[in-house]
Amino acid sequence: MVDSVLTRPAGKEDKAMIAVNPTLPTDVVVLLAADPDPGIRGLIAHRADLGPAERRALTTDPHPDVRLAVSLHPALSEEERARIDYQVPMDHPFVFHPAPEVPRDPRTVRRKALSNHPLLRRQAAGDHLLPPDLVARLAADDDLGVRVLLAQNHPAAPAPLLLRSFLEYTGPGRSHLTTRPGFPTGGLAVFADHQDPEVRALAVRDPETAPAVVERLTQDREHAVRTAATRHPNLPQSRLEALLDDEELAHAAAANPALNPDTIRRLVKTDSRRAGPSA
Missing domain, CATH: 1.25.10 (Leucine-rich Repeat Variant)
Structure with missing residues (x-):
């Protein structure tokens, strides 16, 4: 056979x-x-x-x-x-992987994390139980894949690594980085004029983004940025109320936590009148 x-x-x-x-x-x-x-x-x-x-x-x-x-x-x-003439691929997706049911052998993981081979370090970087000393070491690794895989997978990935990974990695699973527990919010307003719309959208995650900047972002050329800015609590009330009549952004405006209570009551009453009495 x-x-x-x-x-x-x-x-x-x-x-x-x-x-x-x-x-x-x-x-x-x-x-x-x-x-x-x-x-x-x-x-x-x-x-x-x-x-x-x-x-x-x-x-x-x-x-x-x-x-x-x-x-x-x-x-x-x-x-x-x-001594081997190998090339490290950079076109692979660096994404989140669920932890295996059986934890990896810590000695094997450490050996890989200390290896000179970037692909072995990438394998180690995806381990959810990586100890603090190796987290610190791999967070400063010179390989993009190592850093991003650590950011995507480790529950204690440091905030500077998470932000750096989002800025440098543009492949599949990029948005997952913003859902990681330590992803920062402070200081993101500086990205409001960034050419990458996904990076510009970071500005509306910052609670200190200036009202004028938030208002400008509600007119951004990218729908996702406009929508996110419309939900920002620093959006001026005049602009927020105007967007309640915007067919595209009305739902996002209605979800804004800073919406004036009187406006909310007016919206609810108007909607009730449109619905009419129940059968």
């Missing part, structure tokens, strides 16, 4: 399934480590039972994805990793 799968022309999917089979005989691991398909070699490169000779061969593989895959092998020393 194995021999036929490995030799038939259309066997890529079958070989991929075999490559991740945890009970492969050693000779099949050796055979697949030299497969013509770099995708198969890349899968084999992750195997813990990959022999020293195969590891050495894959560290100089002609395909960059294979070299990157084997550079993460747990049997390699830091010195051996450093």
Whole structure:
């Protein structure tokens, strides 16, 4: 069965399934480590039972994805990793991941956090139970992925890291950073004129943003910014009441906590009259 799968022309999917089979005989691991398909070699490169000779061969593989895959092998020393010509991808999404049901081994997590390999540090950065000393270390890491993954996943991610990550990372899951417990609110008014609308919207999270600035943001070219500014309690009452008649922003204006009580009563009475008596 194995021999036929490995030799038939259309066997890529079958070989991929075999490559991740945890009970492969050693000779099949050796055979697949030299497969013509770099995708198969890349899968084999992750195997813990990959022999020293195969590891050495894959560290100089002609395909960059294979070299990157084997550079993460747990049997390699830091010195051996450093000799591999790998490239760290920056186009991966750096997002929140739920904590695993079984906590990761703390010693393994620490080893990865102290590694010179950015991808191993990224793996460590996503651990929800990372101790304070490693949180501080990885918060200052020179790799964007490490910093953002720490910000996305650690419950004690520091506020400066959360803000920096939001400003520097523009990929999937960016908005999740603003939901983290330590995301700051103070001092965000300085972003009111930022060219990035998601960054401009930070200004309306600041309770100290000046009324004139909030009013200007209700006229922003981006709908999300306009809506958020319309809900800001510093919005001048005159502008707030005017927006109650704005078809686009009326609902946001009605939800503003600073809305005048008399205006609220008027709105409720008007709505009641429109509804008429119940049947």
